[in-house]
Amino acid sequence: MGLKSDYVREVKAFQPSPPYAANAVKAFLVGGTLCALAQWLADWYGGTFAAPPLEAHLWASMMMAGLAIVLTAVGKYDDFSQFAGAGATMLITGLANAIASAAIEHRSEGWTAGVAGQMLKAGGAAVIYGLIAAYVLGLVWP
């Protein structure tokens, strides 16, 4: 059996496979650490500012999103994501990065057609499906 006889199948032997186990461990540790940090923030808001639980969680989410936006702006979030994989993309930090990176990217085309028009290019799908999922879940658990 040669490469030429069935290229699409045979070529797989030449393509390095992703390190699934290492990626999963990194995603678990980094994602878990970020979630723990957000939980600590929420507790801190709840304790220090006597914020009600829902409000404390919103504040914590906003802080995490803000942190991701700052890291995106200084050009570090993509390096962090390359390392952490799903641990960086599945959280609200990933959504914040998707929106901020598109906004920064398209600044060169102006504030309207560029920043505003393209801002949801990478994060739009997450927003749409997030809304649909929230609506459906809201029907099940009102």
Add this chain to the structure above:
Amino acid sequence: MKRVGKQTWVFDDGVYIQAAAAAVGPLEADGPLGSYFDVCHRDLYCGEATWELAERRLMREAVDCCLQKAGVSAEEVDLFLAGDLLNQNATSNYVARELPIPFLCLFGACSTSMQTLAAAAALVAGGLADRALAATSSHNATAERQFRYPTELGVQKPKTATFTVTGAGAALVGRAPGRWRVRAATIGKVVDAGLKNPLDMGAAMAPAAADTIEQHFRDLGASPGDYDLIVTGDLSRVGSVIVRELLAESGYDVTDVYNDCGLMIYRPDQKVFAGGSGCACSAVVTYGYLLQELARGTFRRLFVVATGALLSQTMVQQKQSIPAIAHGVVIEAAGREPDLPL
């Protein structure tokens, strides 16, 4: 000039590269070939406001430097052939806007360097131009935002992904004897092996490269040993192994004479995944490093095979496979040419 075999043009009455130049970005300047490049920028913006303008500046600098080295003014050039990766070949068209030279815009994705060089050589050999200028460019950030994601988007890329080279190369082809002779060119066919992953273009392009190299050997009755170096454009770590295997299956062992520009331009510790890619990859390695080493005597005859993944974002999203092409040009050290078996 004559056609030999099915796809190969042989320039036996003297077509020369009179001068060539390469301009690059910071990562390329920092790489192992950094000292071979004419213009090195320390910043990805190259002193411009946007990345697109930066790419345009790189091509303009490569063109200006090439003409300056040749001691030729733009008015004395009969034809400008250029292409790049941006939609509508924007970089090339805007550079051509600033030049008083009739212009042919070509697109061959990352095969554009040898596509423009082969076309320039044929037009000069055919007497349709005394001097023709071939140029191409790519920029990491402009390519990323057009073909992939916003540059700062956090996406974990696989090891098979390549890194678009920031740079531009230009070569002036003419009748007057120069240091490098364009001896032959093999125009490739579009080959689609059925792969669909735009983050593994090396594997998608390898069959096209193998097709062009085999056709070249068949057309000329040549073998790998007739070349000091057979170099592909941007197959990277993944594709360069595959092309050697494909050629071995056809009975051509290129192991001793083969390399890939995508592996030469960066150091192994530079974070570029599987290696360099983009129009500028083969252009700056050829017009910077390889030509200087030909002139120095390290090589006498090269076969540069620029490989292009003819990628369209829309087609990829519609689950279509990626067509690829490769064009090869044989460049020799003038005055020390080995005999090509014809």
